[in-house]
Every structure is written in C-alpha cells, then in structure tokens.
Amino acid sequence: MTDTSKIRGKVVVITGGARGIGLATATALQALGAKIAIGDIDEATVKESGTARGFELYGKLDVTDPASFESFLDEVERSVGPIDVLVNNAGIMPTGKLVDEPDQITRRILDINVYGVILGSKLGLARMLPRKRGHVINIASLAGETHIPGLATYNASKHAVLGFTDTLREEYRDSGVRFSSVLPTLTNTELGAGVTAPKLLRPAEPEEIADAIVGLIVAPKSKVRVTAVAGIISQVVGLLPDVVGDGIARALGAGHAFLDDVDVAKRKAYEDRARSV
Numbered sequence: 001m002t003d004t005s006k007i008r009g010k011v012v013v014i015t016g017g018a019r020g021i022g023l024a025t026a027t028a029l030q031a032l033g034a035k036i037a038i039g040d041i042d043e044a045t046v047k048e049s050g051t052a053r054g055f056e057l058y059g060k061l062d063v064t065d066p067a068s069f070e071s072f073l074d075e076v077e078r079s080v081g082p083i084d085v086l087v088n089n090a091g092i093m094p095t096g097k098l099v100d101e102p103d104q105i106t107r108r109i110l111d112i113n114v115y116g117v118i119l120g121s122k123l124g125l126a127r128m129l130p131r132k133r134g135h136v137i138n139i140a141s142l143a144g145e146t147h148i149p150g151l152a153t154y155n156a157s158k159h160a161v162l163g164f165t166d167t168l169r170e171e172y173r174d175s176g177v178r179f180s181s182v183l184p185t186l187t188n189t190e191l192g193a194g195v196t197a198p199k200l201l202r203p204a205e206p207e208e209i210a211d212a213i214v215g216l217i218v219a220p221k222s223k224v225r226v227t228a229v230a231g232i233i234s235q236v237v238g239l240l241p242d243v244v245g246d247g248i249a250r251a252l253g254a255g256h257a258f259l260d261d262v263d264v265a266k267r268k269a270y271e272d273r274a275r276s277v
C-alpha cells in the first residue's frame with residue numbers, strides 16, 4: 001500500500017491548475033496534507049478554484065512567459081516555502097488536420113506544451129539543485145509514445161516532453177532532484193470534450209491521473225502510464241512493425257477519433273478556449 005504520509009507538508013506547485021487534471025491533482029495532494037500553489041493563464045478560473053478549495057496560493061501564471069513563471073515561483077517560495085514538487089501540467093490540444101492548423105496555433109501548442117515544460121523544469125531545477133532535493137513531474141501523454149491522426153503537432157509536443165524529461169533524469173541523476181513523466185490516456189476533462197475514446201480504451205477520470213501523481217511523489221519512478229491497460233496496449237503496439245501497429249490502431253478507431261468522429265458541437269467551447277490562450 002502507498003505510504004502517503006510522505007506527502008504531508010510538501011510544497012507542490014501545479015501549472016494549469018485551474019481545472020482538469022491539474023485541479024484534481026491539487027485536490028488529492030491537499031487532502032494528504034500538501035501545501036498547494038496553482039497557477040494558470042485563466043486568472044478568473046484559477047482564483048475561483050483556489051478560493052473554493054482554500055489552497056495556499058493561486059494566481060495568474062503564463063508558462064510561456066519567463067518573467068511570469070519566475071515571479072510565480074518566487075512568490076511560492078516567499079509565502080509558502082521551498083518548492084518540493086513542480087508539476088508542469090499546463091497544456092492545450094487543438095484538433096484537426098495539419099494543413100488546416102493556423103501557424104499561430106502550431107506555435108502556441110509548441111510554446112505551451114514544450115517550451116513551457118522546458119522553462120518550468122529549468123526554473124524549478126535552479127531552485128532545487130542547491131538544496132539537493134526536489135521532484136519535477138512533467139505531464140506528457142500516451143500521445144507521446146503513439147501517433148494519432150488529427151493530433152500531429154500535439155503528438156510532436158508530447159514526444160518532446162518525454163525525450164526532454166528522460167534526458168534530464170540522466171543529466172541530473174546524482175543531483176538529488178528527480179524527474180518523472182506522466183502519460184495519461186484520453187481523460188474526461190474539457191480538453192477531451194467531444195472526443196470518443198478508441199475501442200478498448202476507456203477514458204480515465206482526472207482523479208486517476210491525480211492518484212498516479214500521488215504515487216510518483218511517494219515512490220518516484222521515471223514514468224507512469226494511466227490507465228494501466230491503455231499503457232500496455234500503446235507499448236505493445238509501439239513494439240510492432242509500423243504496418244501492423246498502424247493497422248491495429250486503425251481497427252481500434254484511432255484514425256477517426258480526433259478527426260471525423262469528433263462531436264464538433266460538444267468540443268466547440270474547448271477549441272475556442274484552447275485557440276485563444
């Protein structure tokens with residue numbers, strides 16, 4: 001059984017914590033006694049969520065802006081304490097075919113999902129290294145180990161997060177600072193609105209991703225895939241020759257899930273939000 005007593009008193013920063021996986025993680029960790037700071041580009045929602053749950057700190061943070069990120073972390077260390085865990089969670093997932101993706105959206109996906117994670121890891125690390133302790137947890141996706149039509153730029157961004165995080169884990173192996181990646185399957189948050197999960201892959205609840213992150217903090221490891229079944233399927237498919245693996249993915253419906261199978265009306269509010277941040 002997981003010994004969650006290690007969570008008590010830890011200072012945990014979560015980016016993109018206003019809603020979804022970030023908020024579920026903050027809530028789970030708070031219940032175990034962690035001190036929580038959530039930052040989000042959506043200032044109104046982060047304040048609403050932070051007030052409702054009584055987190056130690058909450059406020060505006062744009063992970064693509066070094067000054068904003070740095071001053072948020074400074075404020076956490078000043079008013080809550082030295083950061084033990086940084087969860088780089090903020091991310092967006094606009095869907096559609098590549099030729100239809102406006103270039104500013106392509107850049108924004110990379111800016112938030114990749115540069116934001118690199119920047120956060122660098123700023124977190126700079127604070128943790130002198131203390132010889134700390135844990136940076138980067139939220140990737142099973143999309144970081146697979147390739148899904150309709151998500152080309154997003155896939156690229158999550159492949160990048162995995163390669164980046166694995167590299168840091170080796171680069172800072174003896175530093176006392178840990179690095180982990182989290183690979184959720186399709187999860188029931190606004191980001192997945194209007195998308196039907198491929199066959200055999202039930203969508204996860206954000207609380208399951210939160211539980212996996214709790215497990216990582218208690219017993220650090222390089223990566224965790226959620227759900228376990230989706231993780232096994234994607235690893236096995238990844239080992240097969242492309243022609244076989246792609247055929248299986250198509251048979252499960254992955255070829256259409258993020259394109260013509262999308263419920264456009266259900267997804268509209270999310271696409272509008274993601275394309276405007």
Ligand code: NAD
Nearest residue numbers: 016020021040041062063090091141184186187189191192
């Ligand atoms: P969400 O849209 O519910 O929450 C993401 C939050 O990030 C939002 O509150 C948004 O305002 C914030 N954000 C966006 N740009 C930001 C920026 N520049 N600075 C700070 N905050 C910013 O999405 P979610 O499903 O909770 O996703 C969280 C993470 O999990 C993302 O990295 C996502 O790619 C990943 N993920 C999600 C799923 C899924 O199906 N929901 C699956 C795999 C991985």
